[in-house]
Amino acid sequence: xxxxxxxxxxxxxxxxxxxxxxxxxxxxxxxxxxxxxxxxxxxxxxxxxxxxxxxxxxxxxxxxxxxxxxxxxxxxxxxxxxxxxxxxxxxxxxxxxxxxxxxxxxxxxxxxxxxxxxxxxxxxxxxxxxxxxxxxxxxxxxxxxxxxxxxxxxxxxxxxxxxxxxxxxxxxxxxxxxxxxxxxxxxxxxxxxxxxxxxxxxxxxxxxxxxxxxxxxxxxxxxxxxxxxxxxxxxxxxxxxxxxxxxxxxxxxxxxxxxxxxxxxxxxxxxxxxxxxxxxxxxxxxxxxxxxxxxxxxxxxxxxxxxxxxxxxxxxxxxxxxxxxxxxxxxxxxxxxxxxxxxxxxxxxxxxxxxxxxxxxxxxxxxxxxxxxxxxxxxxxxxxxxxxxxxxxxxxxxxxxxxxxxxxxxxxxxxxxxxxxxxxxxxxxxxxxxxxxxxxxxxxxxxxxxxxx
Amino acid sequence: xxxxxxxxxxxxxxxxxxxxxxxxxxxxxxxxxxxxxxxxxxxxxxxxxxxxxxxxxxxxxxxxxxxxxxxxxxxxxxxxxxxxxxxxxxxxxxxxxxxxxxxxxxxxxxxxxxxxxxxxxxxxxxxxxxxxxxxxxxxxxxxxxxxxxxxxxxxxxxxxxxxxxxxxxxxxxxxxxxxxxxxxxxxxxxxxxxxxxxxxxxxxxxxxxxxxxxxxxxxxxxxxxxxxxxxxxxxxxxxxxxxxxxxxxxxxxxxxxxxxxxxxxxxxxxxxxxxxxxxxxxxxxxxxxxxxxxxxxxxxxxxxxxxxxxxxxxxxxxxxxxxxxxxxxxxxxxxxxxxxxxxxxxxxxxxxxxxxxxxxxxxxxxxxxxxxxxxxxxxxxxxxxxxxxxxxxxxxxxxxxxxxxxxxxxxxxxxxxxxxxxxxxxxxxxxxxxxxxxxxxxxxxxxxxxxxx
Numbered sequence: 001x002x003x004x005x006x007x008x009x010x011x012x013x014x015x016x017x018x019x020x021x022x023x024x025x026x027x028x029x030x031x032x033x034x035x036x037x038x039x040x041x042x043x044x045x046x047x048x049x050x051x052x053x054x055x056x057x058x059x060x061x062x063x064x065x066x067x068x069x070x071x072x073x074x075x076x077x078x079x080x081x082x083x084x085x086x087x088x089x090x091x092x093x094x095x096x097x098x099x100x101x102x103x104x105x106x107x108x109x110x111x112x113x114x115x116x117x118x119x120x121x122x123x124x125x126x127x128x129x130x131x132x133x134x135x136x137x138x139x140x141x142x143x144x145x146x147x148x149x150x151x152x153x154x155x156x157x158x159x160x161x162x163x164x165x166x167x168x169x170x171x172x173x174x175x176x177x178x179x180x181x182x183x184x185x186x187x188x189x190x191x192x193x194x195x196x197x198x199x200x201x202x203x204x205x206x207x208x209x210x211x212x213x214x215x216x217x218x219x220x221x222x223x224x225x226x227x228x229x230x231x232x233x234x235x236x237x238x239x240x241x242x243x244x245x246x247x248x249x250x251x252x253x254x255x256x257x258x259x260x261x262x263x264x265x266x267x268x269x270x271x272x273x274x275x276x277x278x279x280x281x282x283x284x285x286x287x288x289x290x291x292x293x294x295x296x297x298x299x300x301x302x303x304x305x306x307x308x309x310x311x312x313x314x315x316x317x318x319x320x321x322x323x324x325x326x327x328x329x330x331x332x333x334x335x336x337x338x339x340x341x342x343x344x345x346x347x348x349x350x351x352x353x354x355x356x357x358x359x360x361x362x363x364x365x366x367x368x369x370x371x372x373x374x375x376x377x378x379x380x381x382x383x384x385x386x387x388x389x390x391x392x393x394x395x396x397x398x399x400x401x402x403x404x405x406x407x408x409x410x411x412x413x414x415x416x417x418x419x420x421x422x423x424x425x426x427x428x429x430x431x432x433x434x435x436x437x438x439x440x441x442x443x444x445x446x447x448x449x450x451x452x453x
Numbered sequence: 454x455x456x457x458x459x460x461x462x463x464x465x466x467x468x469x470x471x472x473x474x475x476x477x478x479x480x481x482x483x484x485x486x487x488x489x490x491x492x493x494x495x496x497x498x499x500x501x502x503x504x505x506x507x508x509x510x511x512x513x514x515x516x517x518x519x520x521x522x523x524x525x526x527x528x529x530x531x532x533x534x535x536x537x538x539x540x541x542x543x544x545x546x547x548x549x550x551x552x553x554x555x556x557x558x559x560x561x562x563x564x565x566x567x568x569x570x571x572x573x574x575x576x577x578x579x580x581x582x583x584x585x586x587x588x589x590x591x592x593x594x595x596x597x598x599x600x601x602x603x604x605x606x607x608x609x610x611x612x613x614x615x616x617x618x619x620x621x622x623x624x625x626x627x628x629x630x631x632x633x634x635x636x637x638x639x640x641x642x643x644x645x646x647x648x649x650x651x652x653x654x655x656x657x658x659x660x661x662x663x664x665x666x667x668x669x670x671x672x673x674x675x676x677x678x679x680x681x682x683x684x685x686x687x688x689x690x691x692x693x694x695x696x697x698x699x700x701x702x703x704x705x706x707x708x709x710x711x712x713x714x715x716x717x718x719x720x721x722x723x724x725x726x727x728x729x730x731x732x733x734x735x736x737x738x739x740x741x742x743x744x745x746x747x748x749x750x751x752x753x754x755x756x757x758x759x760x761x762x763x764x765x766x767x768x769x770x771x772x773x774x775x776x777x778x779x780x781x782x783x784x785x786x787x788x789x790x791x792x793x794x795x796x797x798x799x800x801x802x803x804x805x806x807x808x809x810x811x812x813x814x815x816x817x818x819x820x821x822x823x824x825x826x827x828x829x830x831x832x833x834x835x836x837x838x839x840x841x842x843x844x845x846x847x848x849x850x851x852x853x854x855x856x857x858x859x860x861x862x863x864x865x866x867x868x869x870x871x872x873x874x875x876x877x878x879x880x881x882x883x884x885x886x887x888x889x890x891x892x893x894x895x896x897x898x899x900x901x902x903x904x905x906x
Contacts, residue, residue, distance in 0.1 A: 372744055
């Protein structure tokens with residue numbers, strides 16, 4: 001879309017025409033736009049204005065716009081619709097996977113009402129079937145729109161079947177070949193279909209070397225497979241290897257994006273998916289948990305130092321190096337955990353053993369610790385004029401803290417992953433806070449031993 | 454691939470057969486695997502073993518394996534090949550975009566040699582054309598494999614042309630419609646082609662509402678467009694709107710993944726793309742820069758406190774709260790910058806003004822600061838028994854530092870973005886270090902004013 005469509009003038013003009021119930025004017029302004037662009041414009045309109053536009057436009061375009069909106073905005077608009085309207089104007093126009101997504105967002109009561117209002121019984125049955133799968137599995141991602149042919153048919157029959165089955169589909173990539181029991185055997189590419197003589201039997205020309213997933217395969221795993229093999233879609237089979245759905249690459253891109261954004265936000269200490277447009281309350285809800293956890297870490301560190309108050313009165317110089325110890329521990333912990341989380345996410349950390357990884361992190365920590373310690377040793381000695389013993393204390397503490405942070409940062413995400421939890425939650429608050437407190441604790445323990453207070 | 458293919462037994466068996474130059478045995482073991490799976494197995498083999506397998510397998514499969522490898526591994530293998538071998542066995546088998554990527558990794562001398570050895574002059578010309586585009590633009594992503602038809606042709610002519618042009622292509626999605634000057638007019642879907650009578654003129658049935666990009670469009674922007682409109686491929690035009698290439702969604706997924714991984718790693722203070730498999734040296738190179746920057750931040754903070762040493766001797770309690778101030782500042786800074794970076798990356802931060810964002814961050818900081826300050830006030834007063842003045846100092850400092858960190862964390866990435874730099878670099882070292890030093894500085898300045906030392 002041209003960016004000038006989003007100018008204040010354009011939005012003002014559109015709002016005015018909506019207020020004036022000038023249907024023709026509104027259609028002239030946005031009738032030619034792509035639904036994704038209209039959805040973007042919706043960000044600048046009130047819910048009432050949005051509902052007016054949705055009512056006004058063709059059902060097919062309205063359904064597409066609704067799909068592009070954020071869940072919250074969509075819910076607000078759908079609240080102004082009756083169950084029958086949702087069924088007739090929205091669900092009927094959608095692919096089964098999108099329809100199931102929208103219906104799963106409704107309340108239980110509304111779900112039943114909307115489904116009972118869907119006129120096309122076949123469509124309704126398929127949607128109900130999809131509703132039983134978890135959101136984050138292949139079953140939750142797949143759609144029922146695909147073309148399948150029997151291995152015993154001829155190419156000519158396949159073309160005819162394809163024309164019939166493809167009617168409801170926007171885009172056709174592959175034709176799936178099944179046996180009499182509906183078991184997935186392979187695919188026939190459109191290219192093959194176009195370039196093979198029409199009385200050839202499908203059995204003789206289809207490709208049986210294909211990738212597929214089960215309904216229960218995790219969405220992230222599906223994304224990794226699609227990416228690894230550069231696929232445009234992947235068939236989904238049930239426990240009996242019967243073809244039950246197909247996942248297209250656009251759904252998988254959303255999975256990749258969401259997973260990456262979630263990991264990123266967790267690493268940055270943000271607990272909900274937010275962006276700059278969200279309200280201050282929502283942003284605060286997403287940000288305050290980590291700040292509070294971090295705060296308790298800082299207070300814990302203060303507690304440790306406070307407990308040593310008398311001993312430390314003669315060693316205030318030790319206190320001035322606490323920020324150094326602490327930020328170094330935090331940085332190392334985040335680095336280590338981020339590498340593990342990412343390697344787990346993109347599937348590259350499959351075959352490494354925990355022991356091997358931890359010993360590597362130990363060596364890494366030692367190496368990084370030595371480098372940092374040498375630099376700090378010179379600076380603290382020559383610039384701050386710290387005594388020999390204090391310099392040694394600081395450096396020894398740095399090395400220990402770095403190794404400790406590297407090992408914790410590696411171990412925790414691996415542990416979470418093994419227990420079936422999302423390792424990304426460990427990158428933010430947990431690693432930082434535990435390293436804050438542990439770092440300060442280790443520092444003063446080492447000081448106690450060396451300085452003997 | 455079955456995971457059992459990656460067992461030690463399997464790799465051991467394969468290695469033994471390679472050592473014994475048992476070509477048939479090797480082929481039996483891996484001949485049926487997908488190139489992406491063989492590339493994964495390559496991770497467990499030496500370069501010599503890899504070269505043996507590449508030599509052994511069909512050129513087409515070898516080329517696919519090479520494409521799946523990491524750049525470093527690919528380079529090692531290609532070093533054992535002559536320019537003629539690279540041209541004949543590798544480049545000839547590849548799509549133009551992949552071929553251009555591989556050639557661009559070679560030394561300048563090798564580039565010329567390999568190109569001069571490509572037998573198919575048309576293929577060579579297309580590759581040379583692609584080489585002139587920057588890696589991170591649409592021109593650098595696009596391939597020359599697409600089907601185009603003239604608007605004046607009939608469907609029948611189009612089908613014939615398609616069959617001819619499609620010969621070299623793995624997958625066909627769309628047929629591009631151009632005029633006599635080669636200017637892009639629209640697309641004809643395969644579905645339309647299959648369902649329209651053969652003497653219809655293309656002009657009458659093609660779809661002119663399509664998305665396209667220019668050769669100079671940034672790769673991240675291309676990814677956003679493909680995601681936004683749920684496309685499988687997008688045509689690329691030159692300055693005269695002539696169709697010059699097509700970008701497929703699999704290339705774009707790589708862009709999305711790489712961008713997300715890069716932002717994530719930068720936020721975690723990692724300066725190079727690494728994973729757990731990399732060598733300790735490489736991991737250290739990626740991790741030490743931020744640790745050093747963070748170290749200087751910590752030393753800077755120590756310097757500030759050291760300068761106030763005499764005054765602080767009577768206020769050691771102030772020093773014990775430095776970790777709290779510092780980690781809070783760091784956390785807020787990362788949160789704010791991460792939200793901006795992500796909103797910039799996914800394109801949702803297009804229409805907001807800097808002033809609006811900064812005032813929002815100010816309010817957010819104030820709100821978060823107040824919440825944290827109230828909690829800290831009670832704890833410091835009741836648990837640590839700090840005096841009234843010191844409690845006020847700590848809380849006022851917390852609020853100021855949080856607001857300051859929120860504003861810096863928002864402003865810096867927006868500034869970098871405006872200057873055409875990657876805003877993600879600001880999430881890690883820069884924000885943290887500047888907040889470390891600034892936080893401590895603000896804290897003691899406020900203490901100075903309130904406590905009057």
